[in-house]
Amino acid sequence: MQIVNRSGTSTKQIILIRFIAILAAIVVSSIFIGFLGYNPFTVYQNMLKGSLGSTIRFRATLLEMIPLVVTSLGILIAFKMKFWNIGGEGQILMGAFAASFVALRIDGIPDFLMLPLIFLAGFLMGGLWALIPAYFKARFGANETIMTLMLNYIALQFITYLQFGPWRDPKAMGFPKIANFPDSALLPKLFGIHIGLIISILLVVVVTWFMRNTKKGFEIAVVGESFATARYAGMNVSQVILFAMLLSGGLCGITGVIQTSGVNKTLTMNISSGYGFSAIITTWLSGLKAPMVLLVSFLFAILLQGGSYIQSALQIPQSAADVLQGMILFCILGSEFFVRYKIRFRKKEHPNNGGVSP
Amino acid sequence: MNRPVYVEMKNICKTFGVIRANRNINLSVTEGEIHALLGENGAGKSTLVNMISGIYTPDSGSIAIHGKPVRIHSPRHAIELGIGMIHQHFKLVDVLSAAENILLAEEGPPLLFRKKATEKIRKVMEKYEMEMDLSKKIEEMAVSEKQNVEILKVLYRGAKILILDEPTAVLTPQETDKLFGILRNLVKKGCAVIIITHKLNEVMAISDRVTVLRQGESVCTLETKNTNIRQLTELMVGKPVDLSIVRCPAEKGKLLLSVHHLSALGEHGVRVLDDISFDLYEGEILGVAGVAGSGQKEICETISGLYPVEKGEILFQGENIVGLTPREIIKRGISMSFIPEDRLGMGLVASMDMIDNMLLKEYVNQPGVSVDRRFAREKAVRVRDRLDIQTPGIGTPIRKLSGGNIQKVLLGREIDAKPSLLITAYPVRGLDIGASYNIYDLLQEQKQKGVGVLYIGEDLDVLLELCDRIMVLCNGKVTGITDSRCITKEGLGLLMAGESITALTEEVTPCKL
Numbered sequence: 065m066q067i068v069n070r071s072g073t074s075t076k077q078i079i080l081i082r083f084i085a086i087l088a089a090i091v092v093s094s095i096f097i098g099f100l101g102y103n104p105f106t107v108y109q110n111m112l113k114g115s116l117g118s119t120i121r122f123r124a125t126l127l128e129m130i131p132l133v134v135t136s137l138g139i140l141i142a143f144k145m146k147f148w149n150i151g152g153e154g155q156i157l158m159g160a161f162a163a164s165f166v167a168l169r170i171d172g173i174p175d176f177l178m179l180p181l182i183f184l185a186g187f188l189m190g191g192l193w194a195l196i197p198a199y200f201k202a203r204f205g206a207n208e209t210i211m212t213l214m215l216n217y218i219a220l221q222f223i224t225y226l227q228f229g230p231w232r233d234p235k236a237m238g239f240p241k242i243a244n245f246p247d248s249a250l251l252p253k254l255f256g257i258h259i260g261l262i263i264s265i266l267l268v269v270v271v272t273w274f275m276r277n278t279k280k281g282f283e284i285a286v287v288g289e290s291f292a293t294a295r296y297a298g299m300n301v302s303q304v305i306l307f308a309m310l311l312s313g314g315l316c317g318i319t320g321v322i323q324t325s326g327v328n329k330t331l332t333m334n335i336s337s338g339y340g341f342s343a344i345i346t347t348w349l350s351g352l353k354a355p356m357v358l359l360v361s362f363l364f365a366i367l368l369q370g371g372s373y374i375q376s377a378l379q380i381p382q383s384a385a386d387v388l389q390g391m392i393l394f395c396i397l398g399s400e401f402f403v404r405y406k407i408r409f410r411k412k413e414h415p416n417n418g419g420v421s422p
Numbered sequence: 423m424n425r426p427v428y429v430e431m432k433n434i435c436k437t438f439g440v441i442r443a444n445r446n447i448n449l450s451v452t453e454g455e456i457h458a459l460l461g462e463n464g465a466g467k468s469t470l471v472n473m474i475s476g477i478y479t480p481d482s483g484s485i486a487i488h489g490k491p492v493r494i495h496s497p498r499h500a501i502e503l504g505i506g507m508i509h510q511h512f513k514l515v516d517v518l519s520a521a522e523n524i525l526l527a528e529e530g531p532p533l534l535f536r537k538k539a540t541e542k543i544r545k546v547m548e549k550y551e552m553e554m555d556l557s558k559k560i561e562e563m564a565v566s567e568k569q570n571v572e573i574l575k576v577l578y579r580g581a582k583i584l585i586l587d588e589p590t591a592v593l594t595p596q597e598t599d600k601l602f603g604i605l606r607n608l609v610k611k612g613c614a615v616i617i618i619t620h621k622l623n624e625v626m627a628i629s630d631r632v633t634v635l636r637q638g639e640s641v642c643t644l645e646t647k648n649t650n651i652r653q654l655t656e657l658m659v660g661k662p663v664d665l666s667i668v669r670c671p672a673e674k675g676k677l678l679l680s681v682h683h684l685s686a687l688g689e690h691g692v693r694v695l696d697d698i699s700f701d702l703y704e705g706e707i708l709g710v711a712g713v714a715g716s717g718q719k720e721i722c723e724t725i726s727g728l729y730p731v732e733k734g735e736i737l738f739q740g741e742n743i744v745g746l747t748p749r750e751i752i753k754r755g756i757s758m759s760f761i762p763e764d765r766l767g768m769g770l771v772a773s774m775d776m777i778d779n780m781l782l783k784e785y786v787n788q789p790g791v792s793v794d795r796r797f798a799r800e801k802a803v804r805v806r807d808r809l810d811i812q813t814p815g816i817g818t819p820i821r822k823l824s825g826g827n828i829q830k831v832l833l834g835r836e837i838d839a840k841p842s843l844l845i846t847a848y849p850v851r852g853l854d855i856g857a858s859y860n861i862y863d864l865l866q867e868q869k870q871k872g873v874g875v876l877y878i879g880e881d882l883d884v885l886l887e888l889c890d891r892i893m894v895l896c897n898g899k900v901t902g903i904t905d906s907r908c909i910t911k912e913g914l915g916l917l918m919a920g921e922s923i924t925a926l927t928e929e930v931t932p933c934k935l
Contacts, residue, residue: 278793289772289774290768296726296728296762296768298748298752299749
């Protein structure tokens, strides 16, 4: 068996590969569901029903989509530069922290200023958190993958410390939680969904425009392609890296703001709930195209929401629902391999097939 | 000629995606012959030999080695069949000695029976009359010595069929002669050698037979002694080509660039540029010759502000530009264009289209935060039409273009900026003959407009014909600067090997200046 580089994959082949991947995902999952003793078709039906079946469920799916979209946009900017930011979790947490600091710890902010201020604070704090690895990358060439990953844990432990320590709400009757946001710091709702939805769609438009039509967006794309080309064209590579990561982390920070102010109404250590990692998948599947982020995030949200619905509807254990999600993702992400390589099988040849000397 | 046939390839086809790299290729190599594979870039030479050496397998067609039909499924299998490939980029471990490198590939317990094995290497060396210091470390070796280690390595493994991929690209003319001597010895002792090249005079000098490939097909196989350079070129290109470069006269203008005692450090503090001084005038082409890696890249990059200068000055129209960043150089209105060696890694962005690649150099001069692609689009159209660039459209990512067209995009963009200094590093590398002569014409056109051109080249014949003056580098030092009419190719070779110009005899420098 041999793995061979595909030198040219036509669009038709790519579509076929993706289609087979989805088919494989359904088949493999069906077998798994069958083993658990359920009818796979009932399960799939329930997943769709649970994510799209009613207005409330549809809203719940959109609520899952919003943080995915915003975080993916942040990750997208970094990935476009081939800066592997896997620190979305930490940046979300730190953005949420800054928003909470403004909402809970600063007195005398007029109501109309509250929301703009918490967004600004969340953006800056998320950005600053991403600037740390960006600085070390630009200055010393440090590995950003390791650094962004490790900063996640620092952020997580920091928020945990706040929740169980200095920021613990004395009025919560011994329960380790941080006080709720004042009403002025809560996102208003429109059609039953907080305006994070509108913000996320606006951000898709802005990021699309930014990457396509601004000098900075152009510079980020060039730096991602080659440092040497960027330097040759007169760009200040370090400055571009720092700027891009401020935006990338900042957008993740905004996710933190939306989740605290729109969903949880307070800061908790679970605020990021894995969006920083899931967004890596959605960003990658979007092909680093901002408009596609919206579609991919929506489909991913169906998977998340449908997965949690079948838990309650069919009493499928949560771990089984997670395995299901994992298998679907495995097939789809795994198909990317076949877009780039093909596997060649060959019969074992007899050792005496072909002489050594005449 | 009734010598046994070592390699027989019949109707070989190989397709990559939609590209048909090889179509019905026939090749037969016999014992005791040096067989040249000649063809332009993309003609399918590498694909073909990669199928002999087990890297690819053909889609259809048959290969017979020593008369037996085989399916070569891996490089290891190829070695077992007595096929040895010597790649352009050597695969040697720097910190080990020659003997250790040769024994590394040995199966079984490594390096255990070194004495016995070394004895075996010596026997091989004796047989093929090769000379080498087996205990010398690779890192202390010159390029040609490393190449010999590679050759010895495959011979030691029992190779009877040797394939060399563009072996002379990294050698001086003198080293090339030595290599050819070794190859002749090999075939005398019963080996067969396949040599890939696109240098016609080398084909004439070394090969017994030559197979010409064009666009993935084998055009014909000729006895070298029955052909000539003109015929080979026509077969290779598919139409008659005028191979002479007529140096156009141009008024040598004012002093444009003056480099004084320039030094620069490379990795590990090695001096890659050592006290370089030269002048470049308007309306002249100054050629730079030297073995690859003699400091050519660093000269270009220090002048363009991309490589740190240790000491010395670079005066552009009298102004010292040492220490300025590329952007500062642009901002000062210094009109300098640099065509780097690494086109897709430095000069252009491979995944972007022509429009965005035009934008690369001019976006910074646009007002506001957004980029305006209108001018870039116009420029892309202009460059495409002027240089006759073959592309599906200006919106196609340039990595999908052929090498020659990619180079034209880069050159076209830089020329369109109307520079007064044009620095070109290996501008025809990887280009076919037609495209190369196109580029030479473009450079001469620039020269006639009064542009000063610094031309880093590798083909000495071209350097002699195209350039007004030639500067020769060896190990980061200038070994000579001379009028190109006043030196022969051999003279350049001696300078490239480190001889000083004052030590050259009159035979190689017809008119000393």
